[in-house]
Amino acid sequence: MIKSILNLILIISISAVIAEKTNNNQTIDDIFYFTVNHTNTKNPCLMARFSASFLISYSANINQTTTLQNVRVNLTKLEDFYGTCENTTNSLFIKFERDWTLSMTYTQDKNEYSLSNVKLSYFVDSRLFPNATEFGNQEAENNNLNEFNVNTGKSYKCYAGTNIPLGNNVTVEFKNYQAQAFIKNSDKTVTFDTAVECVGDIIGSNKLVPIVIGIVLTVLIVLVLVAYVVGRRRYRPTYQQMSSGGSDFKDWYNNIPQVTKYWFTGSVVVPLLCRFGILNPYYLILQASLFFQKFHFWRPLTALFFYPITPQSGFSYLINLYFLYSYSTLLETTTFDGRPADYLFMLIFNWIILTIIGFIASLPMLMDPMILSVMYVWCQLNRETIVSFWFGTRFKAMYLPWVLVGFNMIIRGGGFNDLIGIAVGHLYFFLMFRYPETNGMNLLKTPEVLFKYFPNRRNNVAGFGTTPRRNF
Structure with a gap:
């Protein structure tokens, strides 16, 4: 009986993997590529590629009641981008969605660099922020970051999502991210150097069906616990004595060797x-x-x-x-x-x-x-x-x-x-x-x-x- 259940679980798991691999209806975020060149040369100092979205909470007047609403705006309608190449800072400025600007600053410290500042300037209007109580220009900035830390001469890659809070009820999420800053002027790099991967990418980006995996793990845990309890009742070693009021789990844990x-x-x-x-x-x-x-x-x-x-x-x-x-x-x-x-x-x-x-x-x-x-x-x-x-x-x-x-x-x-x-x-x-x-x-x-x-x-x-x- 148990072997039949385990075989069924295996078939379900494999089916879930195959279904996930063959699913062609997944949405793909818009991925943009950015390059900032050194002054008077065509050699890049900063290269980046990513997709981004912004989760913004704002006050809205609905039925004469002020409530907090959420809106997610994707980086899609790209208008222009530019940047600067300084000795200790590389910056990227992205204009999109009419009057919106995303600025990203990388700072170098000795032999490594990181994303130190992200700022979003955006415009609240009735098109994207229905029933908003206030309209006009807004800003959200986090200038105390140490994200995507990597050694100079390498790129940082994180295709999994990374959320960065900017304050003012704004959070930016980067996906499919890879960037390299502080590229030497003499280096005519056109591709990213060796990438340091984030934890999410190391784990793997395949998204199996959580419900199926949860069911499989739950059934396995139940089977193990049932087998353990039955085995404990059928056979108890002579050297192990049950303390009054003790539980099977407590006795099992206490009998694990010290180290x-x-x-x-x-x-x-x-x-x-x-x-x-x-x-x-x-x-x-x-x-x-x-x-x-x-x-x-x-x-x-x-x-x-x-x-x-x-x-x-x-x-x-x-x-x-x-x-x-x-x-x-x-x-x-x-x-x-x-x-x-x-x-x-x-x-x-x-x-x-x-x-x-x-x-x-x-x-x-x-x-x-x-x-x-x-x-x-x-x-x-x-x-x-x-x-x-x-x-x-x-x-x-x-x-x-x-x-x-x-x-x-x-x-x-x-x-x-x-x-x-x-x-x-x-x-x-x-x-x-x-x-x-x-x-x-x-x-x-x-x-x-x-x-x-x-x-x-x-x-x-x-x-x-x-x-x-x-x-x-």
């Missing part, structure tokens, strides 16, 4: 806080320029816990949580049983290496490769163990990381993060297990300070010592 519990909890709490708008993902992702120049030292840690929860990425997020819980628990309760400090050191080592790679390769999030690095270590320590994958497929554990790489390449079009996770996991496995096995010398040792806060629960020697011989 895994902290990692798992952070990976649930941080994404949920972002999902409900309490935290801004922009301040959580890994970005080298902000870490080294703006001293955002928290970013490597938040990039480990953050994962966007959207209709497109929700299922991948649940799979990540499952792998995190399963393989981190397996490692901590077998190879590292009773040695939380040693296990925490492994996580810290992998995290530091991933952070360095993330700075170099511009990885905004570290959850995917971190989980795969832990899985890889377990798979290498249990190479001959038979594991099960989707649809009942079974194979040796040594092949599981590579199966996941291929799976993600097909389903999500990715795989790069997974390969990085495998490389980091192999580095730790080699230094901690393989090298001491063949050379008799440990290159990695758990710092003593970790044992102070995470003492061994058995009479183990601090650190790993000499590992038992394995058939690698």
Whole structure:
């Protein structure tokens, strides 16, 4: 019965994807291209392409009652544009919709630049603002921005929507955005240089049907909970005692190994806080320029816990949580049983290496490769163990990381993060297990300070010592 339900869910999901891909009735925003040249040359200092719309709230008199009405005006009827190229500022001025002007100013600070000012001058008339209580020229401006931050010599791309409040009840939304400012006069660039993508583009711009995805995820969660409750009632381990008045969930959570519990909890709490708008993902992702120049030292840690929860990425997020819980628990309760400090050191080592790679390769999030690095270590320590994958497929554990790489390449079009996770996991496995096995010398040792806060629960020697011989 459960297999039939899962097959039905799979068919519905695939149908939703196909329907979304083949839908030809989607509206496309008007995209405009702008180029501002250096003085007396035809070489650009600023290039931009985007579509824009403006959400404006205004006072209206309806049935002798003053109410607040909303109107959305798209950037469509383009009349003219021009700009300026200064040493530390590049500006773009766009005239449209008769008496409307949008101005955008980019400011350079050392080796990076950002959109620092956006101003909209517009005209309130009865055509666009019916029943308005006041007519005439209006302005809305935000001159304290730090949007689309990127290093000089690169462009910033965000095809997903970005909302910027301008004050005076006006918000501008940019879509299909890509821009590059402060292009050198000697550079006869006609195309954008390497683009830094926003979080929305990294996640993916495919908009699956939210209702279908919601139903699929809900059914999966219900099935997992039902199976869990039934399994708990049929079998209770002898070492686990139910406290009076306790709940199954509480007992399950309390029995998660110590280090895994902290990692798992952070990976649930941080994404949920972002999902409900309490935290801004922009301040959580890994970005080298902000870490080294703006001293955002928290970013490597938040990039480990953050994962966007959207209709497109929700299922991948649940799979990540499952792998995190399963393989981190397996490692901590077998190879590292009773040695939380040693296990925490492994996580810290992998995290530091991933952070360095993330700075170099511009990885905004570290959850995917971190989980795969832990899985890889377990798979290498249990190479001959038979594991099960989707649809009942079974194979040796040594092949599981590579199966996941291929799976993600097909389903999500990715795989790069997974390969990085495998490389980091192999580095730790080699230094901690393989090298001491063949050379008799440990290159990695758990710092003593970790044992102070995470003492061994058995009479183990601090650190790993000499590992038992394995058939690698």
